[in-house]
Structure formats: C-alpha cells, structure tokens
Amino acid sequence: MNNQHPALITILDFDIVDLRFPTSEEAHGSDAVHVDPDYSAAYVVLRTDARTHDGAPLEGYGLTFTIGRGNEIVCQAIRSLMPLVQGQTLAHIAHDRRGFWRSLAQDSQFRWLGPEKGVMQLALAAIVNAVWDLEARVAGVPLWKLLANMPAEELVAATDLHGIRDAVDEAAMLAMLHANDATRDARIKHVENAGFPAYTTSCGWIGYSDETIRTRCREALNDGFTHFKMKIGQSIEDDVRRARIIRQEIGANGVLMVDANQRFDVQQAIEWIKPLAQFNLWWFEEPISPDDILGHAEIARAIQPIRVATGEQCQNRVMFKQFLASGGMQICQLDSCRVGGVNDNLAIMALARRYGVPVCPHAGGVGLCELVAHLIMVDYIRFNPSMDGRVCEFVDHLHEHFVDPCSVVNGRYRAPTLPGYSTQVKPESLIAFAFPHGPEWTRRTKTKGVSR
Numbered sequence: 001m002n003n004q005h006p007a008l009i010t011i012l013d014f015d016i017v018d019l020r021f022p023t024s025e026e027a028h029g030s031d032a033v034h035v036d037p038d039y040s041a042a043y044v045v046l047r048t049d050a051r052t053h054d055g056a057p058l059e060g061y062g063l064t065f066t067i068g069r070g071n072e073i074v075c076q077a078i079r080s081l082m083p084l085v086q087g088q089t090l091a092h093i094a095h096d097r098r099g100f101w102r103s104l105a106q107d108s109q110f111r112w113l114g115p116e117k118g119v120m121q122l123a124l125a126a127i128v129n130a131v132w133d134l135e136a137r138v139a140g141v142p143l144w145k146l147l148a149n150m151p152a153e154e155l156v157a158a159t160d161l162h163g164i165r166d167a168v169d170e171a172a173m174l175a176m177l178h179a180n181d182a183t184r185d186a187r188i189k190h191v192e193n194a195g196f197p198a199y200t201t202s203c204g205w206i207g208y209s210d211e212t213i214r215t216r217c218r219e220a221l222n223d224g225f226t227h228f229k230m231k232i233g234q235s236i237e238d239d240v241r242r243a244r245i246i247r248q249e250i251g252a253n254g255v256l257m258v259d260a261n262q263r264f265d266v267q268q269a270i271e272w273i274k275p276l277a278q279f280n281l282w283w284f285e286e287p288i289s290p291d292d293i294l295g296h297a298e299i300a301r302a303i304q305p306i307r308v309a310t311g312e313q314c315q316n317r318v319m320f321k322q323f324l325a326s327g328g329m330q331i332c333q334l335d336s337c338r339v340g341g342v343n344d345n346l347a348i349m350a351l352a353r354r355y356g357v358p359v360c361p362h363a364g365g366v367g368l369c370e371l372v373a374h375l376i377m378v379d380y381i382r383f384n385p386s387m388d389g390r391v392c393e394f395v396d397h398l399h400e401h402f403v404d405p406c407s408v409v410n411g412r413y414r415a416p417t418l419p420g421y422s423t424q425v426k427p428e429s430l431i432a433f434a435f436p437h438g439p440e441w442t443r444r445t446k447t448k449g450v451s452r
C-alpha cells in the first residue's frame with residue numbers, strides 16, 4: 001500500500017471531527033435508558049509524511065462511539081493526548097506496542113482522569129484504533145489478518161497484562177496462543193469462506209411500533225438471521241407483548257435474547273425476567289449497573305438457564321477479569337471502542353479464553369460493526385477456536401458512510417478484505433454530519449430550532 005518503510009513514516013499531525021448522525025429522529029438505537037440517541041463518533045485522522053503507492057497522503061483513521069451530547073468532550077480528550085503521539089515513527093510504535101499503549105493509558109498526569117475508564121478510555125480507543133489502522137494499511141492487509149498472522153510473542157508483547165496477571169500472565173497467554181497455532185491456517189480459510197455468525201438487534205428497538213417490529217423480524221429472517229435481540233425495561237406488559245410478537249415471527253427455532261441496558265436493580269431484574277422466561281431466552285444483557293460485578297453474579301445464579309451477558313460498558317480489563325471470574329459475565333460482550341482499543345481487547349480475549357466464556361461482541365452504533373468484524377475473526381483464529389454458541393451483534397444502520405463498510409451476508413459477517421481497520425468515513429459524510437456546523441445540522445437548526 002505504501003512506498004516507504006515504517007521507520008520512515010512519521011505521524012506528524014492530526015484532524016479530529018465531531019461526527020453526529022440524527023438517529024433519534026426515527027428511534028433507531030432506542031432502549032430503556034438511552035431513549036433518544038444520536039449515534040456519534042469522535043473521529044481522528046493521523047496524518048503522516050508518507051504517501052501511498054498511488055500518491056495519496058498516507059493516513060490512519062480511528063474512532064470511538066458515543067450517542068450524542070458530550071461527543072465534543074471525547075474529541076477534546078483526543079486532542080489533549082495527541083502530543084504524546086505526534087512525531088513518533090510507525091516503526092518505533094510497532095517495536096514496542098505495549099509501551100506505546102501504556103504511554104497513553106498511564107501517562108503520569110492524564111491517568112488521574114481515569115485511570116483507564118470513562119472519557120479518557122474512549123479517547124484512547126480512537127487513537128489506538130487509528131494507529132492499528134495505519135499499521136495495517138502500511139502492511140497492505142486488513143487488520144484481522146495482520147493479527148491472525150502475527151507471531152504469538154508479538155501479540156503478547158503488544159498486550160498490557162498489568163492488573164490481570166493473577167488470571168493470565170505472559171506465559172499463560174503465550175501458551176493459549178501456541179495451542180491454537182497448528183490449526184490457525186484452517187480457521188483463516190474458514191472465515192474467508194464462511195465469515196462469522198451475526199445476530200440482529202434492528203428488530204427490537206424499544207421505540208418501534210408493533211408493526212415495525214413484525215416487519216423488521218420478517219426482513220431479518222429473509223436476510224438469513226437466526227438470532228434476534230429485543231430491548232426491554234420500560235413496561236413489563238409491553239415487553240411481554242413485544243416478546244410474543246418476535247417469538248411468533250421467528251418461530252420456535254429462532255434464538256431470542258433481551259437487553260435492559262442497565263435499567264434495573266438486582267432484585268428488580270430477577271423479577272422482571274420471570275414473565276419473559278416463557279419465550280425461551282438465551283441471554284439477559286446488561287440487567288443492572290455495568291459496574292456491579294457481584295450483582296451480575298447474583299442474577300446469573302437466580303435466572304439460570306438464562307445467561308447473563310455484559311461488557312459493552314465494562315471499563316477495562318481488570319473489571320473484565322472480575323466479571324469473568326465471578327460468574328457474572330457468562331457472555332463476554334467486548335466492545336471495539338469502550339476499552340483502550342485493539343491492545344486492550346487482546347487482553348480481554350485472553351481472559352475470556354481463560355475462563356471459558358464465549359465472546360459475542362457488542363456492535364451497532366456507528367462504526368462498531370465495521371471494527372468488530374475484525375476483532376471477532378482475531379478471537380476465533382487466535383484465542384477461542386470454535387464458533388459454537390458464538391454470535392456477533394449486527395445493526396443495519398449508517399454503514400453507507402464508510403469507505404469499507406462491513407458486509408453481513410446470509411446472517412454472517414464477511415471477513416474484511418481491504419487494508420486497514422475499516423474505520424475510514426467517506427469525506428462527504430465527514431462534511432455533511434460534522435457537528436454543529438455541517439449542513440445536515442445547520443439545516444435542522446434552521447427548520448426545527450433543534451439544539452442537541
């Protein structure tokens with residue numbers, strides 16, 4: 001892709017775009033807690049001194065996801081961290097990926113704002129994702145393939161295991177990677193041919209009418225989906241009615257999951273799920289506060305055989321360790337942008353493998369499906385070599401804004417083929433949806449007096 005050696009590629013400058021899409025207008029993405037999300041991205045472009053072989057500027061693209069208000073705060077956090085990145089060569093970063101990651105995650109002053117949680121963690125994800133995108137572009141391969149073929153020692157060296165070594169240390173991570181090496185090529189071929197199973201959340205947003213739910217279910221069935229997720233938590237009567245509709249539409253063989261987006265307290269969650277259990281649920285997602293490790297474990301004991309799923313707002317690998325070890329996370333829903341980017345997700349995949357918990361990543365939003373299509377392949381090829389009981393979330397919104405949109409065919413994610421991490425947003429979308437001065441936003445402000 002690129003005509004220069006990584007040693008000669010220097011990250012000189014950057015652009016940051018506060019990108020927001022007015023998804024709240026049609027209740028896309030609505031759940032019991034987030035009733036009016038405007039899917040947004042804090043988007044970063046790393047500009048280098050190099051050019052691609054066809055003469056275009058060589059750039060890396062990264063993002064993190066938010067749901068509207070406050071996106072500008074994440075953009076500012078990225079801006080504040082960028083002096084730690086500017087001036088570095090790609091070769092220097094690749095030589096010590098863990099050290100580079102720690103220099104951002106554990107900067108002696110910035111870490112007071114976290115450490116490794118909240119806005120700083122989201123900002124870290126955007127930058128780290130952009131650096132990996134750049135590295136994969138220079139290598140001329142999609143990110144998942146770069147990681148699929150990376151020597152096990154290099155993967156371990158890229159991963160910060162600080163705080164989780166009692167569960168997975170360097171030797172244990174190396175051993176689990178080596179154990180999968182002999183069969184790795186077969187799995188690479190398998191994902192290239194068959195992709196990875198997806199499930200849909202697009203039929204069950206809480207703001208949808210019954211008729212829309214039926215229509216969406218039928219469309220999803222036609223598209224080959226076998227797993228469906230429904231949002232719950234505003235009214236139990238509504239939830240029972242909506243679950244009945246979806247079960248009618250998807251039949252006895254369809255797999256149904258529910259998601260409360262942290263709506264309940266522990267006992268309330270246990271009670272809420274009882275009248276829904278008749279619809280044969282596979283998992284109950286985010287029943288309570290995403291920080292309540294013991295509460296998740298208590299719910300898991302109370303509602304079996306329904307499993308408890310969580311992870312999309314789990315802040316860091318240390319919390320993942322506790323969720324997994326305690327039995328409160330029976331489905332591991334890692335997120336490409338919530339934790340510290342690719343490096344941190346390698347640690348989380350290793351933890352999930354250590355505790356034998358299936359990884360079924362969170363996606364949706366804007367860009368999350370594009371990114372997670374890479375991570376799920378890496379997890380399957382390097383860490384958890386089975387597709388049994390594994391599905392990756394898919395939401396069919398906003399993919400048209402990406403240069404390399406994810407592809408889900410017959411209910412399965414296709415393995416990305418273009419170089420990079422599939423993060424680049426089309427230039428025209430960056431202009432149109434930049435907040436608050438892009439034409440899509442100024443038009444709304446003029447016509448409706450909207451202030452978001």
Ligand SMILES: [Mg+2]
Nearest residue numbers: 259285286312
């Ligand atoms: Mg969820």
